[in-house]
Amino acid sequence: xxxxxxxxxxxxxxxxxxxxxxxxxxxxxxxxxxxxxxxxxxxxxxxxxxxxxxxxxxxxxxxxxxxxxxxxxxxxxxxxxxxxxxxxxxxxxxxxxxxxxxxxxxxxxxxxxxxxxxxxxxxxxxxxxxxxxxxxxxxxxxxxxxxxxxxxxxxxxxxxxxxxxxxxxxxxxxxxxxxxxxxxxxxxxxxxxxxxxxxxxxxxxxxxxxxxxxxxxxxxxxxxxxxxxxxxxxxxxxxxxxxxxxxxxxxxxxxxxxxx
Amino acid sequence: xxxxxxxxxxxxxxxxxxxxxxxxxxxxxxxxxxxxxxxxxxxxxxxxxxxxxxxxxxxxxxxxxxxxxxxxxxxxxxxxxxxxxxxxxxxxxxxxxxxxxxxxxxxxxxxxxxxxxxxxxxxxxxxxxxxxxxxxxxxxxxxxxxxxxxxxxxxxxxxxxxxxxxxxxxxxxxxxxxxxxxxxxxxxxxxxxxxxxxxxxxxxxxxxxxxxxxxxxxxxxxxxxxxxxxxxxxxxxxxxxxxxxxxxxxxxxxxxxxxxxxxxxxxxxxxxxxxxxxxxxxxxxxxxxxxxxxxxxxxxxxxxxxxxxxxxxxxxxxxxxxxxxxxxxxxxxxxxxxxxxxxxxxxxxxxxxxxxxxxxxxxxxxxxxxxxxxxxxxxxxxxxxxxxxxxxxxxxxxxxxxxxxxxxxxxxxxxxxxxxxxxxxxxxxxxxxxxxxxxxxxxxxxxxxxxxxxxxxxxxxxxxxxxxxxxxxxxxxxxxxxxxxxxxxxxxxxxxxxxxxxxxxxxxxxxxxxxxxxxxxxxxxxxxxxxxxxxxxxxxxxxxxxxxxxxxxxxxxxxxxxxxxxxxxxxxxxxxxxxxxxxxxxxxxx
Numbered sequence: 001x002x003x004x005x006x007x008x009x010x011x012x013x014x015x016x017x018x019x020x021x022x023x024x025x026x027x028x029x030x031x032x033x034x035x036x037x038x039x040x041x042x043x044x045x046x047x048x049x050x051x052x053x054x055x056x057x058x059x060x061x062x063x064x065x066x067x068x069x070x071x072x073x074x075x076x077x078x079x080x081x082x083x084x085x086x087x088x089x090x091x092x093x094x095x096x097x098x099x100x101x102x103x104x105x106x107x108x109x110x111x112x113x114x115x116x117x118x119x120x121x122x123x124x125x126x127x128x129x130x131x132x133x134x135x136x137x138x139x140x141x142x143x144x145x146x147x148x149x150x151x152x153x154x155x156x157x158x159x160x161x162x163x164x165x166x167x168x169x170x171x172x173x174x175x176x177x178x179x180x181x182x183x184x185x186x187x188x189x190x191x192x193x194x195x196x197x198x199x200x201x202x203x204x205x206x207x208x209x210x211x212x213x214x215x216x217x218x219x220x221x222x223x224x225x226x227x228x229x230x231x232x233x234x235x236x237x238x239x240x241x242x243x244x245x246x247x248x249x250x251x252x253x254x255x256x257x258x259x260x
Numbered sequence: 261x262x263x264x265x266x267x268x269x270x271x272x273x274x275x276x277x278x279x280x281x282x283x284x285x286x287x288x289x290x291x292x293x294x295x296x297x298x299x300x301x302x303x304x305x306x307x308x309x310x311x312x313x314x315x316x317x318x319x320x321x322x323x324x325x326x327x328x329x330x331x332x333x334x335x336x337x338x339x340x341x342x343x344x345x346x347x348x349x350x351x352x353x354x355x356x357x358x359x360x361x362x363x364x365x366x367x368x369x370x371x372x373x374x375x376x377x378x379x380x381x382x383x384x385x386x387x388x389x390x391x392x393x394x395x396x397x398x399x400x401x402x403x404x405x406x407x408x409x410x411x412x413x414x415x416x417x418x419x420x421x422x423x424x425x426x427x428x429x430x431x432x433x434x435x436x437x438x439x440x441x442x443x444x445x446x447x448x449x450x451x452x453x454x455x456x457x458x459x460x461x462x463x464x465x466x467x468x469x470x471x472x473x474x475x476x477x478x479x480x481x482x483x484x485x486x487x488x489x490x491x492x493x494x495x496x497x498x499x500x501x502x503x504x505x506x507x508x509x510x511x512x513x514x515x516x517x518x519x520x521x522x523x524x525x526x527x528x529x530x531x532x533x534x535x536x537x538x539x540x541x542x543x544x545x546x547x548x549x550x551x552x553x554x555x556x557x558x559x560x561x562x563x564x565x566x567x568x569x570x571x572x573x574x575x576x577x578x579x580x581x582x583x584x585x586x587x588x589x590x591x592x593x594x595x596x597x598x599x600x601x602x603x604x605x606x607x608x609x610x611x612x613x614x615x616x617x618x619x620x621x622x623x624x625x626x627x628x629x630x631x632x633x634x635x636x637x638x639x640x641x642x643x644x645x646x647x648x649x650x651x652x653x654x655x656x657x658x659x660x661x662x663x664x665x666x667x668x669x670x671x672x673x674x675x676x677x678x679x680x681x682x683x684x685x686x687x688x689x690x691x692x693x694x695x696x697x698x699x700x701x702x703x704x705x706x707x708x709x710x711x712x713x714x715x716x717x718x719x720x721x722x723x724x725x726x727x728x729x730x731x732x733x734x735x736x737x738x739x740x741x742x743x744x745x746x747x748x749x750x751x752x753x754x755x756x757x758x759x760x761x762x763x764x765x766x767x768x769x770x771x772x773x774x775x776x777x778x779x780x781x782x783x784x785x786x787x788x789x790x791x792x793x794x795x796x797x798x799x800x801x802x803x804x805x806x807x808x809x810x811x812x813x814x815x816x817x818x819x820x821x822x823x824x825x826x827x828x829x830x831x832x833x834x835x836x837x838x839x840x841x842x843x844x845x846x847x848x849x850x
Contacts, residue, residue: 003646017734058653072569082626089621189424189521200670
């Protein structure tokens with residue numbers, strides 16, 4: 001009996017915190033993020049109603065059908081009810097997946113636009129590096145045995161390759177606002193994960209694979225990038241930032257870096 | 261019906277044959293139960309240490325330094341120690357608690373009795389299966405004590421972190437080898453158990469025990485055994501391959517071009533880290549159902565018994581169990597939406613994942629339907645069964661978010677996932693075990709558990725687990741990554757530290773409440789009131805024999821089943837329950 005008010009109270013507390021959004025997503029910074037939030041809210045409403053009704057019903061039967069003498073009614077069920085709730089849940093659940101398909105397709109099925117800025121990401125235990133192609137638009141040749149973190153060559157750039165002379169390497173990600181970006185994700189040791197909350201995007205970075213990820217950020221600012229796949233003892237420290245800047249600032253930053 | 265186990269063995273004399281290397285399924289079931297009880301306290305202690313470290317990452321505790329002179333030098337836990345506690349918490353809980361207690365513990369004890377058999381089909385295999393599991397546990401615990409300590413790659417052990425050896429971090433040397441070895445041995449034990457369960461259920465059902473007269477617990481044990489047979493075989497193969505990568509230099513999971521910790525790894529080439537994930541989750545997802553299905557069976561049995569009503573939609577329940585078992589093998593990819601696998605396959609896995617939500621929802625509806633118009637008796641076991649339903653709903657609905665690849669783009673590897681699986685495969689499954697304990701203890705030990713103590717324990721635990729695990733969903737919304745030993749490096753997590761503190765306190769209090777259960781268990785074993793044969797007025801076969809049952813269960817009599825498993829409140833019957841073994845004339849079956 002005591003269980004019913006407890007179940008109801010817990011249900012209300014949970015629903016309350018979802019309603020007041022005390023702990024919530026940061027605001028999105030692109031169209032994908034806005035679509036993501038809409039899909040989340042659709043799901044939250046469906047799930048919230050199911051959750052509330054199921055817990056409420058559980059509490060109700062506990063109070064209503066407690067033993068007060070006499071016999072329970074004898075019934076083995078109701079096939080019509082079974083088919084109603086089977087069909088209803090199937091339609092609801094599958095409907096949600098179908099509605100989310102466009103969001104997933106935008107990230108993974110669509111190619112990056114041809115004018116997207118290519119940035120190579122190199123994740124390693126426990127830091128990030130980003131490489132830009134420089135004015136020639138070409139990434140220079142790299143080699144494993146040339147990697148030297150201490151001397152600032154985390155990618156193993158080959159200084160004999162002229163294409164690599166103007167490559168810019170940075171420990172944090174800088175992108176121009178409102179421009180399509182194409183990341184080329186590489187890891188050189190274990191699996192890591194690139195995650196920016198405000199982009200509503202996440203992607204594992206797997207050694208031996210080259211995984212592309214494209215996006216656009218429409219709001220200037222500095223956003224955190226915490227590694228989101230267990231990568232070893234320094235996993236919790238593996239953090240960098242993504243700075244979204246005006247196009248002019250971005251070009252200026254690149255030039256400054258190239259001269260270093 | 262003739263049975264291979266009939267007259268197969270007589271009651272053994274002597275302590276060793278009776279209680280240690282016993283062939284009796286009842287003793288083996290109890291052995292598994294206590295192995296699980298030991299493991300759950302180890303696993304829980306690890307989780308408390310983790311919860312302490314997460315909110316006090318720099319605190320110095322003198323006795324930490326005594327236990328771990330290097331990994332907690334000066335009394336401050338290192339991040340690698342945190343990760344090894346985390347790895348071992350997950351591993352011990354999943355394999356040695358969630359897999360062993362509901363299936364190998366209760367299943368071993370009650371499956372043969374509920375189908376009217378004298379023992380399992382292969383008693384020697386049964387004994388070997390337990391002692392192999394025991395060996396696996398010893399090897400697992402040993403991983404704590406080797407150089408470098410326990411592995412830090414998580415219970416999922418993704419290579420290259422788990423495959424490239426000591427170079428990827430402390431614990432990735434001998435600790436990880438022992439971990440893989442233990443899992444491989446455990447797989448062997450589980451395969452033996454699974455074969456035995458299936459053979460027993462197929463061959464040893466007594467006269468009249470048709471499949472559709474089996475208690476739902478037997479259905480869940482059967483499907484769990486099939487999942488175990490298919491799943492553990494794959495995990496065993498994957499584990500052997502990983503061990504080969506680590507020890508003899510094969511490259512199943514390690515690609516070329518690795519540069520780890522300032523060293524070029526020249527001796528590996530051509531492997532695929534994703535292959536491990538596919539193999540692991542092909543086992544790992546069915547494992548979720550291995551953990552939860554027996555709990556669903558127990559819950560169904562108890563809701564029917566204590567609302568004094570037949571189960572609502574018995575056939576629908578059976579089909580739901582079977583379709584969960586079947587679909588459970590087709591959804592592993594939903595753990596890998598962010599892994600870099602083909603994004604088109606994500607759509608297939610997402611669709612199948614939503615399909616598996618349907619039988620789960622059917623079960624919930626049927627549970628409410630069973631309670632509807634019932635006469636509910638609030639025993640402690642019934643409270644745990646009702647708690648199971650509540651937790652199953654809470655843990656299940658968050659799966660609707662995670663099953664969508666689009667939404668997983670944010671939630672993957674955040675605390676939202678941690679909250680989800682702890683609710684459903686963690687505490688819901690554990691509530692199934694508590695429910696089973698309070699329901700079957702009188703049969704197993706011949707004495708009753710203390711009900712008031714049981715209820716206090718229930719309420720504290722029920723509110724406690726909600727307090728620990730629901731905040732995790734909000735942490736997920738904030739984007740809190742999981743498997744972080746310390747949150748101070750990420751600026752946006754500064755605001756959620758108080759939430760972590762709250763969860764830690766909830767964990768300490770809930771863990772303390774478990775002492776009530778342990779006291780109740782051991783005190784009642786010795787001093788509890790003597791249990792009658794059928795204290796709950798239940799219908800299934802285990803309640804037709806004395807508590808505890810004689811050595812061969814039915815004292816040489818071959819039981820004959822005349823009724824379905826849940827004939828409660830049948831109009832015209834002299835009592836409000838008809839036992840499965842009651843003569844047919846008591847009531848013509850509906």
